[in-house]
Amino acid sequence: MTSIPLPSLRRLPRYLNVLENFQSQGRDTVSATDIADELDLKPIQIRKDMAFTGIVGKPKVGYNIFDLISAIRKFIGWSKETNAVLVGAGSLGTALLGYEGFSRRNLKIVAAFDSNTEKQGRTVYQTRVYSMDMLESIVREHNVKMAIITVPPPSAQTVTDALVRAGILGIWNFSPAEIQAPPEVVVKREDLSEGLAVLFVHMQEKQLQTGEA
Amino acid sequence: MTSIPLPSLRRLPRYLNVLENFQSQGRDTVSATDIADELDLKPIQIRKDMAFTGIVGKPKVGYNIFDLISAIRKFIGWSKETNAVLVGAGSLGTALLGYEGFSRRNLKIVAAFDSNTEKQGRTVYQTRVYSMDMLESIVREHNVKMAIITVPPPSAQTVTDALVRAGILGIWNFSPAEIQAPPEVVVKREDLSEGLAVLFVHMQEKQLQTGEA
DNA sequence: TAGATTGTTAATCGATTAACAATC
């Protein structure tokens, strides 16, 4: 079985958003065209992507919204709760601790860690901040497999090493540092400056077109 | 002239990070292979991407680091300061107001806006929070062309409309809502749940490989 | 000079899109 293409995978959460909107409007079926219209995509792309999740639609009828939502959630792994820890309770880390979008996707941050003793012992949006010493015991106690890194770039690799030692298997790295981890650990980079670069260049290109360089 | 491919554009900020590291180590030239090794990419891809920024290297010598940094910064539009406003001073908005990575890229958030009267008048990480009424006058006063949206999904479209009326030409949308804007306005989505989905699925795939489903 | 590294042209790979048969 061939694995889902990365661009398709990235579109799945968008489909989920749209489907949840449709559902809250009381609808119970959608066609690929309905979804495509919401997202400015082509219907054929939706159908191709849906096939990867294993869901099948009915010709003439379309897809059952409830089944489709379940299939996508299950495919991504959002149908059951997942525990995570967060390292780095600075401005970005604090924001993520309070981000409502995570609980919507069944992600639960069970503990935060920070080397700053001033922050240790505090509770940020209902999550307790611990010293780094506590990392391994808490990770193992809650059987945590996923970690979020929101520390400054110079600390990113040290933190990564500690997480790996504690048994973490997936790291979501919000620091712009390039971190190295063993092959069994999945690392997802989330460098905000990438998105900023894309926006800037596209704005420039658009301005050039209108002659307003 | 054909425009830079999106994947290449997204790699440019990573090159910049690596080059700045090399520079702080006192080096003044790099080869494509040096960069590739840092980022787990192939040298040929670096050379192809560099060509888009217009920079040329010297056979046998490689690229001049200072020139390369300048060329990439200039290409992206990070060599001069850019003003932006932020709408939605909630947890994520507050984080972005304090995010050090932006000033490194010459992005200056001149004002924040929030409909919550409790937040209005406060100063968050040196940025003043205003009521939405002030949006248009402040945007025009500072000649702001770029805006960051960090409001809850139901407000995203209303905020977008207000930004467009105020003359904003580029929107960085951190809300998971799909927003509509006129064609002259560039919209960059930054939905964190996309990255989360990619991490989850890749973790699952890795577990399956090790037989630990 | 000889070797290393760039930049270009061609080949491959993978994702998107098109065409169309199957079917509720």
Added chain:
DNA sequence: TAGATTGTTAATCGATTAACAATC
């Protein structure tokens, strides 16, 4: 039944990779 919509197979498009000539 006829029309609409799915899912599959083929064609196109674009990005990555390979091969290699140019050159400091």
